[in-house]
Amino acid sequence: MQIRDWSEEGFIEHMLEQFKAPKDVVGIGDDCAVIPISDKDVWLITTDILVEGTHFLKEQSSPVDLGYKSIAVNVSDIAAMGGVPNYAFLTLAIPKDLDRIWLEQLSAGMKEACQKWNVNLLGGDTVCSKKDIFLSVTLVGRTSSQQVKYRNTAQVGDILCVSGYLGQSGGGLKFLQENVSNGERFIEAHFRPDPDPKLGAWLASHEEVHAMMDISDGLNRDLTRLLEASKCGAVVETTHLPISKELMQVCELRGWDPLEIALTGGEDYCLLLTIAEESFTQKFRETLYPIGYITDREGKIDYLKKGTPLQLKLKDFKHF
Numbered sequence: 001m002q003i004r005d006w007s008e009e010g011f012i013e014h015m016l017e018q019f020k021a022p023k024d025v026v027g028i029g030d031d032c033a034v035i036p037i038s039d040k041d042v043w044l045i046t047t048d049i050l051v052e053g054t055h056f057l058k059e060q061s062s063p064v065d066l067g068y069k070s071i072a073v074n075v076s077d078i079a080a081m082g083g084v085p086n087y088a089f090l091t092l093a094i095p096k097d098l099d100r101i102w103l104e105q106l107s108a109g110m111k112e113a114c115q116k117w118n119v120n121l122l123g124g125d126t127v128c129s130k131k132d133i134f135l136s137v138t139l140v141g142r143t144s145s146q147q148v149k150y151r152n153t154a155q156v157g158d159i160l161c162v163s164g165y166l167g168q169s170g171g172g173l174k175f176l177q178e179n180v181s182n183g184e185r186f187i188e189a190h191f192r193p194d195p196d197p198k199l200g201a202w203l204a205s206h207e208e209v210h211a212m213m214d215i216s217d218g219l220n221r222d223l224t225r226l227l228e229a230s231k232c233g234a235v236v237e238t239t240h241l242p243i244s245k246e247l248m249q250v251c252e253l254r255g256w257d258p259l260e261i262a263l264t265g266g267e268d269y270c271l272l273l274t275i276a277e278e279s280f281t282q283k284f285r286e287t288l289y290p291i292g293y294i295t296d297r298e299g300k301i302d303y304l305k306k307g308t309p310l311q312l313k314l315k316d317f318k319h320f
């Protein structure tokens with residue numbers, strides 16, 4: 001069997017069986033690993049890789065944006081668990097003929113992101129690759145053990161919310177793939193994710209927030225992960241999905257499906273969370289978009305359009 005048949009999830013499942021985390025440590029399965037520092041505090045550790053040809057095309061991406069994004073996508077995983085980002089490590093595999101200016105700009109983009117989120121880069125590794133660029137960042141953050149939020153703790157009846165627009169980055173990718181003009185604002189969303197660890201920490205400070213994760217692979221795929229981890233299901237009212245007016249207009253003009261982009265486009269880097277129904281009060285309404293609720297249909301998402309069941313044929317992004 002090849003990895004394309006086994007799938008990313010199949011391999012991760014295998015690793016999870018092979019490498020059980022020690023007591024009091026949370027390992028494979030959530031946005032970050034969680035390691036106790038003391039009775040009160042925990043380290044949060046996450047790693048993400050950007051690969052030329054898979055995540056970016058060198059001729060389409062500026063090295064400054066790429067450097068920025070390599071930090072931002074990891075900040076998103078720390079925010080997803082309610083933490084504050086602290087320390088980063090950079091591993092690079094690059095071809096011999098890569099331009100020095102390209103690398104200096106990459107480092108400038110990383111520095112900009114590190115300053116924005118108060119992250120210190122403390123080390124890494126640099127090696128030669130045959131052809132493509134591989135850029136991996138490991139990020140360490142921390143929070144109080146009381147406050148960590150997980151993806152496996154959603155409860156039936158919870159209100160399901162997202163913290164930002166869906167499909168802006170996916171729209172940007174469409175503009176890049178189809179090589180059409182006037183997509184600056186979407187391309188910006190694609191190259192410059194804007195995770196919000198302050199919001200993550202504020203949400204995590206509330207007991208009534210039951211489960212939380214970030215959306216990196218599209219709502220459809222990431223919500224499925226949350227539901228499988230929590231052994232429950234969800235109803236999503238598609239007319240409540242936060243899709244920007246601009247995206248709706250562009251989709252109309254270009255004949256793109258806004259729902260497909262919002263559900264499968266990926267790289268939104270906002271938060272997906274569930275909140276106890278009776279606690280979904282004004283303070284949450286002001287900051288979040290409620291899009292549905294949690295059900296007992298394990299692993300299943302039921303999409304509705306104005307209350308009527310909607311059959312969607314969605315094609316999630318898959319690495320294999």
Ligand code: ADP
Binds near residue numbers: 027031
């Ligand atoms: P995210 O999109 O939040 O970064 P992923 O979907 O990449 O998370 O990974 C899901 C979980 O699987 C995480 O807990 C991650 O640490 C773990 N994981 C992914 N790839 C590997 C691997 N090669 N070895 C061990 N654990 C892995």
Ligand code: MG
Binds near residue numbers: 216
């Ligand atoms: Mg994540």
